[in-house]
Amino acid sequence: MMGLTPYLILSAILLVLGIAIVISKRNAIAMLIGVEFILNAATLNLVAFSRHGIGGLSGQTAALFVIVLAAAEAVVALAIFLNFYHTIATVDIDQGDQLKG
Template identity: 55%
Template sequence: MNQIPLEHILALGAILFCLGLLAVFSKRHAVVVLMGVELIFNAANLNLIAFSRYDPEISEGQLFALFVMVVAAAEAAVALAIILRVYQLFKTSNVDELNTLKG
């Protein structure tokens, strides 16, 4: 059975990470920023699983990836709740227009 080389998986993880950073820093819509953060988490998970797969003595990568998925799910739930509340108060989800903490 042919395995995909580790360098290819790491390159894919780097591409996902860069796309996530691009979405976080260039977009103004809060949901797109949140999707960029999720892409960054998925890139980190991909690297953790790849290193765990290519070194059979290390199984902690899979456990760390599971922990990252749990944290990402909780972060997404809290962030979506905040985005909905901000939209109710300010009638916008554009992060550039949110310059006050008062509701």
């Protein structure tokens, strides 16, 4: 069985990727994907820690909750983006320039 380290490295890569996407992209859908990267990094962490005997099963249970949260958030976010698209016909967040100051 592999040790904990590879999982943590993968999760760190996911986190960094996620943050990079969120920072660099201006497309709302892409940003949402970046957020999912971060959430999946967290999920991976939880499962990996739990699997290696830290804190029993609660980590894996928590991972389920995180997946549900991510799904719920995606639903709401997509609905809002759709509405944004309907009104402004773009999903580029920077194109929204009604709110300034």
